[in-house]
Amino acid sequence: MKAKTTIIACLAIILVLVAAWFLFFRNPIHTSKMSESKPNQYGFQVGSKTLGWSSHGDRNGYIFMRDVEPSGNNLPLWEFALTPKRHFFEITRNDLKCEFYAMNDPRGSQVFGTAWDGSTILVPEGQMFFARLKANPLTVYVVRLAKQSGHAGRCTMQIEYRVY
Secondary structure (H helix, E strand, O other), rough: OOHHHHHHHHHHHHHHHHHHHHHOOOOOOEEEEOOOOOOOEEEEEEOOEEEEEEEEEEEEEEEEEEOOOOOHOOOOOOEEEEEOOOOOOHHOOOOOOOOOOEOOOHHHHHHHHHOOOOOOEEEEOEEEEEEEEEEEEEEEEEEEEEEEEOOOOOEEEEEEEEEE
């Protein structure tokens, strides 16, 4: 009986370790911070590109669909989609098979409402959204505005993201 209990306990530990690997190590959560008071900081490094960000009040900010780097010529770069989910563990691969909206998409205001500006969306602290590069639609970044504080022009922000 003792041998059977030991085998079951070992199998349970292996199962927990495999589940932890899938949840935490296969798609780690990356953190990126920025401060508007630092010169030449245009947004967050997400993958190989900059995800442009600007504060709007204490607890929300604008994310940019255009290339905000000086050499980017403000060309369309990112596409976005919203999710009602609030935690990374809630996101499944099926959630990522959704409609994305690019800069100046006429349908954007129907989906994002007053948060849509044509080249930016307004994101409150805690909001999750999906982002992908127009040039690489197969890689999706699940992004969460984790923290924002301060006043316009001197705001600090932090995002968390996972790559799928």
